[in-house]
Amino acid sequence: MNKLSRKRVAKQKGLTLVLVTLAMIILLGFAALAIDVNHALLNKTRLQNAVDTAALSAAVLLDAGNDEDTVRSSVGEALTNAMAATGNSEFTIPNTSISVTLSNDPLTFGGAYNHALESYVRVAVSNISLNSFFLSYFGIDKFVAASAVAGPSSSITHVCxxxxxxxxxxxxxxxxxxxxxxxxxxxxxxxxxxxxxxxxxxxxxxxxxxxxxxxxxxxxxxxxxxxxxxxxxxxxxxxxxxxxxxxxxxxxxxxxxxxxxxxxxxxxxxxxxxxxxxxxxxxxxxxxxxxxxxxxxxxxxxxxxxxxxxxxxxxxxxxxxxxxxxxxxxxxxxxxxxxxxxxxxxxxxxxxxxxxxxxxxxxxxxxxxxxxxIVNGSTGIIPSNEGPYRLQLYKDPLSGES
Incomplete structure (x- = not known):
């Protein structure tokens, strides 16, 4: 009986070692995933801020009467400047990843556009590759994307x-x-x-x-x-x-x-x-x-x-x-x-x-x-670039994230 008990205890110790090892591997996997996910979220935020800045900058130029080519070319320059700022230099944004679309309606892009009417600009950046710390060992690549729409608000109706x-x-x-x-x-x-x-x-x-x-x-x-x-x-x-x-x-x-x-x-x-x-x-x-x-x-x-x-x-x-x-x-x-x-x-x-x-x-x-x-106040519901208004960001109708 004593010999049998000692053998059973030895087997249990071996099983415990295997379970602990597996648990440690799983925990390390989650930790590695968390590092890569947080890294991706951080750079997603940086990219979104850069795209927001580029869209607002383009909207200002568009609102000031600049031609479409000038507005489009300004986006790449604005993104380059934003990503060159401290903390944003981890990746670059190639021109092939940038899309600029103009519209007369902040909810519709891709149709006919009239430069003489209220104008909105959509800036989208996609397929920006990030360095992977651990996901590459699992054959997973990291990419981020962001988009923003900017243009005139509706006329101001309530000002403080x-x-x-x-x-x-x-x-x-x-x-x-x-x-x-x-x-x-x-x-x-x-x-x-x-x-x-x-x-x-x-x-x-x-x-x-x-x-x-x-x-x-x-x-x-x-x-x-x-x-x-x-x-x-x-x-x-x-x-x-x-x-x-x-x-x-x-x-x-x-x-x-x-x-x-x-x-x-x-x-x-x-x-x-x-x-x-x-x-x-x-x-x-x-x-x-x-x-x-x-x-x-x-x-x-x-x-x-x-x-x-x-x-x-x-x-x-x-x-x-x-x-x-x-x-x-x-x-x-x-x-x-x-x-x-x-x-x-x-x-x-x-x-x-x-x-x-x-x-x-x-x-x-x-x-x-x-x-x-305006410091405090609100706008009406009809967009207009005549009289006092704001150039602002809108929710991108083509993206559920922005």
Whole structure:
């Protein structure tokens, strides 16, 4: 009996050793799989970020009117630059793996395309091979792919980062303008004389966002926390309030006073003004002969961020000089405190500092630009590249992953 028991115990020990060995092999296999899977997911994320960047970059060029060949060629360059960034150099993206498709509908790609209509771009990258750590021992290769769609959002209908000024808009847009405003032209955003505006006696193109000079000052500095809706109405605020208006707006140029601080209202990163300032005559006609414009500002502010600059750079926020301003229908305005319908939200670049006194009866001037960023707000359901909107990413209808 003793001899038989010892033999049985020896057999059990041998079986246990086999089971432990098999378990260790299985655990090592799972560990190896986890390493390769995590590695693939990491690089999938890197590739998706690069493709998102390339699609948005292409959408910007497409939106700016560049031809299709320029847009398509920009994608490869954008992907190359993105993958050359720190941490992204593990693999390259050959041109044969890149597909660029243009469409007038973010939900349909591959059909007819009209460059004159709202335009969307789809960028897809496929069959990017990755190094395998352990899967190669099992005869398995690793590949990643990614795609992205970018284009204009629908028109903005609800905006929260507006300022309490308004401009009178036409009832409809022409072939070369938006509600009577030409992109790149300089307009008066707040006038110094009621003869310079269509809002009627007592109005200087200010809106009533709350009574008191401090409310006007803080709202124009960027402190308004309310929202406005297109197709709703806004109340005008009679009176010029020249001092508070200038004090609030000029924080965007780094000028502080009247209790305003840089910590609450940072300046723009670039504060240059034109050498020849814009002016307005008694009838409301704006005169501007200087070449400085929003395009110059964008290039200069980008240089400031990159550490360059021409002496007008400051520590601040990009595009603090870009204002979201309600465009209202002034038809029938009788002057005084009146209610006007909001037709749209316009984007204006603050070309120069606002006056802080009424000497010379000068206005607040802004260049009408195509779009601007909204901090809080929402868009409608009809895509449009006319008026303020966002260039954004969409879910790719041809991929369940993006």
């Amino acid at each position: 980062n507006v300022v309490p000024m308004a401009v009178c808009a036409a009832t409809h847009s022409g072939s070369d303008d938006f509600l009577g405003y030409d992109f790149g032209e300089i307009y008066a955003l707040k006038v110094a004389s009621t003869s310079q505006t269509e809002m009627g006696p007592g109005n200087f193109q200010l809106l009533d966002f709350g009574s008191g000079a401090s409310t006007v000052r803080n709202a124009l500095a960027g402190g308004f926390e309310g929202c406005v809706d297109v197709n709703n109405q806004a109340d005008t605020k009679p009176g010029g309030s020249v001092g508070p208006v200038g004090q609030g707006l000029n924080t965007r140029f780094g000028d502080y006073g009247a209790g305003l601080s840089e910590s609450d209202y940072p300046s723009d990163v670039y504060i240059k003004e034109p050498n020849d300032l814009a002016t307005i005559d008694g009838d409301g006609n704006v005169e501007y002969s200087d070449s400085f414009n929003y395009a110059n500002y964008k290039a200069a502010s980008a240089s400031c961020i990159d550490g360059g600059g021409d002496g007008y750079c400051r520590t601040g926020e990009v595009e603090r000089r870009v204002l979201s301003i309600p465009m209202v229908n002034c038809a029938g305005s009788g002057g005084g405190s009146t209610t006007l319908p909001i037709t749209a939200i316009g984007c204006f670049f603050l070309i120069q500092k606002a006056p802080t006194n009424n000497s010379g009866q000068q206005a607040v001037f802004g260049e009408f630009i195509e779009d601007c960023t």
